[in-house]
Amino acid sequence: MARPEFIYVTYIETTPEKLWDALTKSEFTRQYWFDTEVRSDWKVGSSFALVMSGTTTDTGEILEADRPRRLSYTFKHEVNEEMRNEGPTKVVFTLEPWGSLVKLTVTHEGFAAGSKLLDGISKGWPAILSGLKSLLETGKAPTIPPAALGIEGFE
Structure with missing residues (x-):
């Protein structure tokens, strides 16, 4: 049986x-x-870390770094104990040029069935990637309040 995953294309x-x-x-x-x-x-x-307001929220190891085509790393949440205990997952960014556009595919995989982390990243990635797209296309990212995402413990 396949393990659950999150895929986002923009x-x-x-x-x-x-x-x-x-x-x-x-x-x-x-x-x-x-x-x-x-x-x-x-x-x-090499190691990888996401640091928010001085707190390391997520860590991992770089698995692939083929600039500017593909980046992947392991991903382990460090703040919420239940999510931390789920163990590492894998994030893959695939960048494909299409004329003046770049097709970005983000795959986050390796979750256990019933994963609380999968629920959290399924709410977080769309907001993060919407901000990324806006920043690159307009020079300004929207301010999305963390509480708007509805992720437990991320207010």
């Missing part, structure tokens, strides 16, 4: 290089990812 008017930078540099992520800093050197085998 088309962004930008270049693959600019999109890659927006995914991997804190100067961008802070603008669309709830003021989150990304910490990694983006080399295969």
